[in-house]
Amino acid sequence: MKSATHFASMLAVPAIWLAYMCGTRENLWYRVTTSAAAIRAIGTMPHDKLERFLLSYKMFEKDQFVGAPGEVDLLTDYYSVLNHLCAIGNFEKMYLPPYLDENKDVYENQRLYEKQMADYLEIKEGSKVADIGCGRGRIAHHVASYTGAHVTGFNVDEEQIRLAREYAEQTGLLGKQLDFKVANYNDRLPFADNSLDAAYYVQVLSYSTNLTAFFGEVYRVVKPGARVAFEDYVMGTAFNESNAEHQRMKNIYKPVLGGVETSYPDVFKAAVERAGFQVVSHKDASINERQWPLLEQEANFWLPVNALVKFLYRMNIVPKIYHDVMERMTQGTEALIEADKQGLVSCGYVTYAYKPV
Numbered sequence: 502m503k504s505a506t507h508f509a510s511m512l513a514v515p516a517i518w519l520a521y522m523c524g525t526r527e528n529l530w531y532r533v534t535t536s537a538a539a540i541r542a543i544g545t546m547p548h549d550k551l552e553r554f555l556l557s558y559k560m561f562e563k564d565q566f567v568g569a570p571g572e573v574d575l576l577t578d579y580y581s582v583l584n585h586l587c588a589i590g591n592f593e594k595m596y597l598p599p600y601l602d603e604n605k606d607v608y609e610n611q612r613l614y615e616k617q618m619a620d621y622l623e624i625k626e627g628s629k630v631a632d633i634g635c636g637r638g639r640i641a642h643h644v645a646s647y648t649g650a651h652v653t654g655f656n657v658d659e660e661q662i663r664l665a666r667e668y669a670e671q672t673g674l675l676g677k678q679l680d681f682k683v684a685n686y687n688d689r690l691p692f693a694d695n696s697l698d699a700a701y702y703v704q705v706l707s708y709s710t711n712l713t714a715f716f717g718e719v720y721r722v723v724k725p726g727a728r729v730a731f732e733d734y735v736m737g738t739a740f741n742e743s744n745a746e747h748q749r750m751k752n753i754y755k756p757v758l759g760g761v762e763t764s765y766p767d768v769f770k771a772a773v774e775r776a777g778f779q780v781v782s783h784k785d786a787s788i789n790e791r792q793w794p795l796l797e798q799e800a801n802f803w804l805p806v807n808a809l810v811k812f813l814y815r816m817n818i819v820p821k822i823y824h825d826v827m828e829r830m831t832q833g834t835e836a837l838i839e840a841d842k843q844g845l846v847s848c849g850y851v852t853y854a855y856k857p858v
Contacts, residue, residue: 527605550581553582555826566709566761573685577657580636586830591798598795614732615647618701622699625650627650630698630700630701631690631692632702633690633700633719634702634703636661638662641679642674644701646678649678650678652678654681655686699728700719702731702732707762708762717775720778720856728855731852734760736766737844756829769783769852778856779856787849790849803831806827807830
């Protein structure tokens with residue numbers, strides 16, 4: 502425990518400084534304190550939990566989740582640690598947003614997208630909304646604060662739901678505008694028929710066992726006339742399944758995205774339409790349909806942090822487990838940037854749709 506605490510104290514100052522130096526910062530104090538809390542959480546985490554995180558990467562050898570025993574365990578072992586790692590930098594919400602404003606960073610582009618999404622959903626005070634795969638609940642918190650709606654988020658990872666409830670309670674919204682549940686979106690959704698005014702998810706469907714069944718469940722729980730918004734990472738238009746280099750790059754960058762399955766855009770659209778929704782818009786919402794500038798911003802933060810941890814490990818200041826965690830987390834970053842530049846992957850594909858009356 503002493504060495505772990507030493508790790509946290511050694512890493513805190515330079516990591517937060519790097520985060521600050523990445524650019525103009527919206528909500529700076531929140532982001533600095535969130536980063537510090539995340540560093541503390543990782544630094545004091547039991548080593549067996551970090552070991553399970555490293556072992557969980559074997560799920561990225563799969564092409565799809567099929568509901569086999571142990572899949573959910575891999576998923577929770579992965580996200581119970583990753584959510585803290587991502588919160589050190591700009592990825593507390595664990596998604597790469599559409600690149601909407603070249604003068605803003607990842608966090609600020611996330612907030613821009615969330616406002617655009619909420620505006621499309623036309624939700625307001627009194628609206629009941631579902632956040633599917635809500636993570637730490639920060640998107641739900643922003644949507645609820647921005648619109649006045651009541652948002653119920655759910656996620657399979659108990660650790661993230663605990664953190665979501667904790668933050669909602671701290672800000673006075675828990676039980677008023679925010680509620681959170683532990684649930685698996687591959688099961689029956691925890692809502693009554695025709696009970697929601699809107700629903701959305703942000704980059705969560707790579708663990709789906711059946712897209713058609715999932716969208717059918719979303720269709721069941723929203724009211725006639727309700728709007729839905731889905732943001733996905735998908736295969737890019739330039740990806741060629743018969744190209745060995747494309748396949749090689751995909752296998753390298755999959756763990757960076759945190760995605761087991763990456764489908765083509767028309768596969769998602771067809772599944773949404775089969776459920777009964779009318780699609781209003783289905784496109785890559787990023788500037789020039791590329792997000793690599795945002796990815797490079799984050800690489801310029803994470804790669805120096807990784808180098809720092811490597812240095813501290815070689816100086817026998819921190820245990821090997823922290824070196825291994827950082828190496829594993831950042832491995833494949835360059836491949837993802839290059840794949841986005843080539844149009845092999847899109848992380849900002851947005852589908853807006855509604856349930857006919």
